[in-house]
Amino acid sequence: MRRYRSRAFVSAMLTAMLVLAGCSGGTNSSPAGDGQSGGQTGNPGSSAGGGAEQVTLSMHSWRVEDAEGYKKIIQAFEAENPGIKIDFKPFKATEYNTILNTALQSDSGPDILQLRPYAPGISLAEAGHLEPLDQLPGIENFSKDVLAASTGKDGKVYGVPLSLxxxxxxxxxxxxxxxxxxxxxxxxxxxxxxxxxxxxxxxxxxxxxxxxxxxxxxxxxxxxxxxxxxxxxxxxxxxxxxxxxxxxxxxxxxxxxxxxxxxxxxxxxxxxxxxxxxxxxxxxxxxxxxxxxxxxxxxxxxxxxxxxxxxxxxxxxxxxxxxDGSYAVNAKSKHKAEALKFLEFMASKKFGELFANEFKRISAIPGVTTSDxxxxxxxxxxxxxxxxxxxxxxxxxxxxxxxxxxxxxxxxxxxxxxxxxxxxxxxxxxxxxxxxxxxx
CATH class of the missing domain: 3.40.190.10 (Periplasmic binding protein-like II)
Incomplete structure (x- = not known):
């Protein structure tokens, strides 16, 4: 009876190890360092690449009232980028700064964050929390005055402007x-x-x-x-x-x-x-x-x-x-490449048109008009x-x-x-x- 139990235990352990090995094999992305929301990875083979593991990016904002609208915009991005999921999580505007600063200081901040305009947002860049975006495709289309809201004292751009x-x-x-x-x-x-x-x-x-x-x-x-x-x-x-x-x-x-x-x-x-x-x-x-x-x-x-x-x-x-606020990438994101891909989308005219018509606001992207x-x-x-x-x-x-x-x-x-x-x-x-x- 003892041998039987021992063999059964070893067999179960081997089976579990094989399952774990199968789940981890073939992946090329690591878990996100969010610690709050998102950051979970999906099933292997779910991305367009065939064997790559799906990445979920956490995205924080102070606009609770925008949650439904962002679902439509995020769906448009995910349709073109099936290996990336966006977990949009807004917080009450009066509590957002404290929640975000605490998370960034403890290295558990979101992959993508909405940046307060001008001095408050720029201070996060000065503290080393943000990834520079000067080479981001599309950022060159914004005027210098518009980019000033998210440009650090070092002259680097740290956010994609959202709206005027x-x-x-x-x-x-x-x-x-x-x-x-x-x-x-x-x-x-x-x-x-x-x-x-x-x-x-x-x-x-x-x-x-x-x-x-x-x-x-x-x-x-x-x-x-x-x-x-x-x-x-x-x-x-x-x-x-x-x-x-x-x-x-x-x-x-x-x-x-x-x-x-x-x-x-x-x-x-x-x-x-x-x-x-x-x-x-x-x-x-x-x-x-x-x-x-x-x-x-x-x-x-x-x-x-x-x-x-x-x-x-x-x-x-x-x-x-x-x-108004821009969107930035956490310098310590474990999925920086994917987060930059989403910000590239946010710098496109397609995003500007979706944003302007969904939220009835002036897009910061040049040449965008609305039906309102x-x-x-x-x-x-x-x-x-x-x-x-x-x-x-x-x-x-x-x-x-x-x-x-x-x-x-x-x-x-x-x-x-x-x-x-x-x-x-x-x-x-x-x-x-x-x-x-x-x-x-």
Missing amino acids: NSTQIYYNKKLFEQNGLSEPKSWDELINTAKTLKDKGVVPFAFGAKEGWLLSLSHGVIAPGTYNGNAFIGKILNGEADFTSPEFVKSIQRMQELVPYFPENFVGLDLNDTRTMFFTEKAAMFINGSFELEGLQKMNPDLPLDFFPMPTDDGKTVLTTWV PLVNKMAELSASSSTPYLMVVHFAEGNPTTKQTLENALQGMYLNKLTPEQVSQEVQKSAASWFPAFKK
């Missing part, structure tokens, strides 16, 4: 028409429009102060109207003006001037609250980015939606723009009358960043703890601690 964002004031055409209103052409007309709506029992602005980034974004729309777009920005960048200058203080005062036209208890409202208020037609206007368009249209396909750029004090209009008239209107205004989102493009550095300082100070103002002048002083104090032009 704009911020504007969305409005409900039906509510405007019912109350005899048209798009305002000046600040005074905007205030009169808000007053008329409030007097008619309509909430003028769907607005919340709970999330700081919404405040800097809203300020990014309002402020260029006070300093007439780009001229003042040039003075700031050259150190000829600063954030205590009258033009900037006036922009903070206007943020305070809008308070009577915000919803009740607006300091406790977040994006979901205000978005819902607007698409359910309980508010007439909504200050937000181009990235909200697709969601608004899905939530209420019958929403009579339009937008207007910010009127400036010199009688013109301006649209605030910036390059509002997206095309945003693109046209971005080309003709744009100004950079100052806090994202130029002042997202510092500890805390000057952008975060503005957000915190605006929240303090809305809690009646700071005056507009004090907000401006806090912003200048932050910028002066690191911005070269203020150190002269």
